[in-house]
Amino acid sequence: MPHWSVYTGNSEPHNGIDDLPAPPPWRAFDGEPVLPAPRDTDDRAAVSPDRAHRARTYVASPETVQLVNAALVLRRPLLVTGPPGTGKSSLAYAVARELRLGPVLRWNITSRSALSDGLYQYDPLSRLYAARRAAWRAGDTRPEGDVPGTGGPQGVPPASADVEEHLRLGPLGTALLPYGRPRVLLVDEIDKSDLDLPNDLLNVLEEGQYEIPELMRSAREFTEAGTAEVLADGTDEPVAVGRGRVRCRAFPFVVLTSNGEREFPPAFLRRCVRLRLRRPDREQLTEIVRAHLDTPAGDAEHLINRFLNRAADGELATDQLLNALYLTGVAGLDADSRDALADELMPYLSATADGDGF
Template identity: 30%
Template sequence: MKFPFYVGGRTRHENELPVKLPTFQRSQLLKPENYIPDPGLRDACNVALLLGQPLLLTGEPGTGKTQFAYSLAWELGFGTPLKFETKSTSTARDLFYTYDALKRFQDIQNHSTSAKLLDYINYQALGLAILRTREPSEVSQYLPPELLHKQKIRSVVIIDEIDKAPRDFCNDVLNELEHIYFRVLELGNEKIEADPELQPIVIITSNSEKDLPDAFLRRCIYYNLPFPDVKSLQEIITNHLGTYVGNSSPFLQAALDLFYRLRAPQSGLRKKPATAELLSWLIILQRFTGDIDNPFTQPDKFLRTLSILIKTAEDQQKATKIVEQWIQEQTRASQNG
């Protein structure tokens, strides 16, 4: 397959259109079976499972907080996790369901009101997980036929980036998270509780952009994901990209050396590259340099891939200087060696 795909030459090859692009290799990075947790994370997870409490994960973006939930669900056989994307406007009810009052009002104005309030209710991750722990016959009045499960099951729920929510959000869901229940007010005021034997496993992530309430923290098992050391990061890379990089290869060693140079405090970068960006960078490096054994022998080409690692204009300028200096050091070392 020809690469690069886009050359900006103001011409196109009509007989080759539309261009066939490769399967996105980044999907390989998201396979839950390739996730490698550190021992502390495994211990914290097992404590949360034993106590039936939410597991709160913090750590810088890109360290695998969300991906851990997919690994957990895959290993324990609970299917794909149900994910709630926290927003700055999220309320406690949004965690369970949303009610589209505006659409219903518009339908009333247009004389096209549905006879079913259920048509205006959309269940969110935790609400759907709770409903799935009950027998279908017990919750059929709350779910449309297409969402009604065949048998009760346990689910893994991700509440992602909870620090984005208003501060009251955490306080408002304390009891619901501890006892795992909710009410659909539009369909009555009956409490819908999770089956204790199938209580959803709740994984909460935070980028620590703001502090969470103490009362909320007391109800969670907490773990901060540290950034991997060189040995751990090498293991993660070879586990995900074994077909692209060889363990302890010159390519991998050079990539890690430069990567940690960019992450060093003295680099001055405002947003330092993380593990997820490193993995994507390694994949594209070999494509940009023609799949040679060590792409770092072609520094002019890998400079063009920095946009994967560096995400601000200010950092781009700093990173370019760091890389150019690193190239000079590598060149001198190879000449002296």
């Protein structure tokens, strides 16, 4: 393996990330204060059992290993495209597990997703209600229309430190905190986004930083250093944000997945390392089955052949084969019943010549 490679694809956790080469001069970041790495994803308390299984059993091709390492070294996002069921999202969990980079930060994209959703969420209404409750509990006797400590009309909160209590960082915003080790951020199905989102991401991912205007406006009132304690995504532990500005130190490993449903702007594509996952061949399918189900190759061969034959006529996903193998093994059916059930569990994902669809 080349000396610059830290991800091996063998699923065995290690600390190779500490040997990651220095970034290119144009991709070096210096965010502070440096935050400790979160808990290892191999800790079952830090990741759900299904995702832990996917991370442990992921089978990476040589091309995948090479391009993951390229994205890590270049500090660039990895745009992963390919048909459904080829393991695009599972790759993020596999890399996080092997390199011990902590829980994956996941941002599921919809047509309504905006850049602000990924960076942070601020709830001004909850802050307004909190100010009113505080005034009521204090037994306010001021004339109607004033709230103690606001210096203004009722319901208008002061520009004070309580803003941080109503703000939480999103997955993208958390990934760009100044961690000593890169976090893993999965931006899932970015092709479903509004047309503007890829362009909106350009500046944030290029600069490795962003600002929180709500904190910047009241930074002087937090502490002399202008630091606020804000909750991060996926945890109840607050992190320090200085004067409303967040800048990364170790650029996160960003996995952007796409089913190929749309084209992306050239400016966005040139900033990404691009990986296209293809349908696994017979050898890869056998390895995937063994990793997931520990099924002897001979027992799985018949259904693997049936899967490959059916896949020649329509679009299938690997997890359909795994479902069929598991259920037919549990049911203990005869050969004809097993094949019939397998066909029911492996419907085509797109229209085919005989008119079937799913």
